[in-house]
Amino acid sequence: MKTSDIFNLLHNAVESKHFGKKISQKKMAERLGVSMRTYQDWRLGNSDPQAAKAVFELLCELEDEDALHLIRRIRRGLKEKE
Incomplete structure (x- = not known):
């Protein structure tokens, strides 16, 4: 499994915990202490932390x-x- 797949699974799981309420990539990036662009790259598989x-x-x-x-x-x- 690719790291990007894991980040997508985690993102979706956190949203599910909040009863399906969407969490923006910007908000998730802030929670992780990275830029939104970095988080997007992780989710898209453009970079591999x-x-x-x-x-x-x-x-x-x-x-x-x-x-x-x-x-x-x-x-x-x-x-x-x-």
């Missing part, structure tokens, strides 16, 4: 339960920063 690709590959090495546990820990850590 190596760090994101590495993270996705590492997550895929984990069993589903372990990956979910890790994501929950990361979520808690991010919420503590806010």
Whole structure:
């Protein structure tokens, strides 16, 4: 699977979490701390963010339960920063 496919899946999943409310690419880019053009390039497959690709590959090495546990820990850590 291409990294662009993963970003598209994630974008759609976040929209679904918000009951199908569309989230602009600009808004998603802001959330990720990148320019809208960069985010568009990721989604279109014009560029391939190596760090994101590495993270996705590492997550895929984990069993589903372990990956979910890790994501929950990361979520808690991010919420503590806010």
